[in-house]
Amino acid sequence: LSSGINAEYGGFNVMGGKEQASPIYISRIIPGGAAAKDGNLRRGDQLLSVNGQSVEKSSHETAVDLLKNAQGKVRLVVKYTPKILEEMEARFERQRASRRGRAPN
Numbered sequence: 001l002s003s004g005i006n007a008e009y010g011g012f013n014v015m016g017g018k019e020q021a022s023p024i025y026i027s028r029i030i031p032g033g034a035a036a037k038d039g040n041l042r043r044g045d046q047l048l049s050v051n052g053q054s055v056e057k058s059s060h061e062t063a064v065d066l067l068k069n070a071q072g073k074v075r076l077v078v079k080y081t082p083k084i085l086e087e088m089e090a091r092f093e094r095q096r097a098s099r100r101g102r103a104p105n
Contacts, residue, residue: 010067010074011035014047016088017060023047024055024063025085026078044082051075 011033016022026035026045035041047055050066051074058066067074 011037012041014060014063014067015092017063018057019059020088020092022088023081023084024058024060025081025088027085027089041076041078042080042082044080044085045078046081046084047076047078049075049077 011030012026012035013028013030014024015027016024024047026041026043026047029035029041029043047063049055050063051070053066055063055066
């Protein structure tokens, strides 16, 4: 899927990146934001490229910088893979819980 989103108010959050040994995913669509209004992005979409620049092996910071520094309409290429996002979130929650010294529910 390719989607054009106004960069000024992207309206979504991402998680993942090479430092976490995971792809970059759309983790949240912010209600009322550009992504929600556009309707083409979904929670669970893997972000493949931003304006033609691949983010498949990028760090989280690099992907966020590309998104924040984009001007006008932004072309995003994504692939819907919700199962992998669920696995990533569970892994991150286990890591957070172990850092706090307790097991997750």
